[in-house]
Amino acid sequence: MEDFLPLNGTDHVEFIVGNAKQVAHYYKTAFGFQDLAYAGLETGVQDRTSYVLRQDKIVLVITSPLIPESPLHDHLRQHGDGVKNIALWVDDARKSWEETTQRGAESAFEPYEISDEHGTAVLSGIKTYGDTVHVFVERNNYRGAFLPGYKPLNREHQPAPVGLKFIDHMVGNVNWGEMNKWADFYARVMGFTQLISFDDKDISTDYTALMSKVMSNGNGRVKFPINEPAEGKKKSQIEEYINFYRGSGVQHIAVATDNIVETVTALKERGVEFLYVPNTYYQDILERVGPIEEDLEPLQRLGILIDRDEDGYLLQLFTKPIMDRPTVFFEIIQRRGAKSFGKGNFKALFESIEREQALRGTL
Numbered sequence: 001m002e003d004f005l006p007l008n009g010t011d012h013v014e015f016i017v018g019n020a021k022q023v024a025h026y027y028k029t030a031f032g033f034q035d036l037a038y039a040g041l042e043t044g045v046q047d048r049t050s051y052v053l054r055q056d057k058i059v060l061v062i063t064s065p066l067i068p069e070s071p072l073h074d075h076l077r078q079h080g081d082g083v084k085n086i087a088l089w090v091d092d093a094r095k096s097w098e099e100t101t102q103r104g105a106e107s108a109f110e111p112y113e114i115s116d117e118h119g120t121a122v123l124s125g126i127k128t129y130g131d132t133v134h135v136f137v138e139r140n141n142y143r144g145a146f147l148p149g150y151k152p153l154n155r156e157h158q159p160a161p162v163g164l165k166f167i168d169h170m171v172g173n174v175n176w177g178e179m180n181k182w183a184d185f186y187a188r189v190m191g192f193t194q195l196i197s198f199d200d201k202d203i204s205t206d207y208t209a210l211m212s213k214v215m216s217n218g219n220g221r222v223k224f225p226i227n228e229p230a231e232g233k234k235k236s237q238i239e240e241y242i243n244f245y246r247g248s249g250v251q252h253i254a255v256a257t258d259n260i261v262e263t264v265t266a267l268k269e270r271g272v273e274f275l276y277v278p279n280t281y282y283q284d285i286l287e288r289v290g291p292i293e294e295d296l297e298p299l300q301r302l303g304i305l306i307d308r309d310e311d312g313y314l315l316q317l318f319t320k321p322i323m324d325r326p327t328v329f330f331e332i333i334q335r336r337g338a339k340s341f342g343k344g345n346f347k348a349l350f351e352s353i354e355r356e357q358a359l360r361g362t363l
């Protein structure tokens with residue numbers, strides 16, 4: 001069957017934040033992103049500032065409102081700093097909008113063309129869970145730094161990258177009872193297929209439970225796991241997220257590296273904080289996951305988790321929330337063949353998250 005929504009990959013992820021200048025500095029200094037482009041007062045934009053940062057194929061847009069009338073304030077008031085737009089790179093933004101809205105997607109904005117001296121881009125958008133939007137970006141006739149309206153940015157202060165390559169997957173937390181609705185949305189409206197499903201028997205500790213379905217587009221370049229809280233003895237991390245984000249939204253962005261030991265070492269040196277697993281996790285780890293190419297010592301020292309599936313293994317580690325509210329975090333992942341998402345680590349991980357929740361008084 002022909003893919004009615006062919007996606008070339010993730011185009012960019014746009015955060016709405018309180019102070020874009022300082023948040024952009026954080027992603028450069030702590031995560032090794034590089035200046036790419038800028039829009040704001042100096043480029044004739046009166047109501048917002050956007051910094052565009054890049055590391056290999058990962059592009060982040062960090063945006064703040066400049067005037068009190070800006071609707072971006074509604075996003076900030078509700079959600080705090082968070083992800084507003086998951087932009088997808090397409091060859092035809094008009095057709096993408098038509099195919100998805102015909103199948104029931106609610107339009108965020110109709111297709112429009114935007115041009116400058118470097119060419120033309122076409123943008124359109126549909127709404128997904130919460131206030132999150134999928135922007136379709138057609139840029140095959142555009143040669144500028146980012147998109148029309150943005151000027152190239154290349155400031156003197158430029159910390160080195162840390163080896164992040166591309167977005168492996170992006171997870172949405174959705175409200176109670178809504179996982180199937182949104183899994184069905186990705187299947188019906190966007191033509192995705194379901195890779196995996198977990199229920200609360202797979203993913204639970206004494207306290208925390210959740211359910212998850214992993215949705216993937218046809219060529220596998222875009223994967224969206226969808227989590228829903230499940231009843232546990234205490235408040236799960238998904239429920240904590242929903243409470244603080246005031247509804248459904250992006251929970252984590254998993255970014256891939258070819259060398260997780262080097263990447264995590266650099267991130268820790270720059271002050272990125274990670275979840276901590278107890279040393280007991282490593283006691284019989286190689287019996288659980290089988291032989292791996294890496295030395296165990298640096299993995300254990302850095303707290304990197306290991307999991308295996310029928311295709312191979314993966315190494316992963318999760319940051320603490322990077323917002324003031326306990327909402328969005330990053331995952332660093334290195335795949336050695338494995339196509340799954342670290343199910344074997346969920347229990348150890350959730351116990352780690354519960355320790356953090358207990359400190360916040362939200363367990």
Ligand code: FE2
Pocket residue numbers: 169171252254331341
């Ligand atoms: Fe993940």
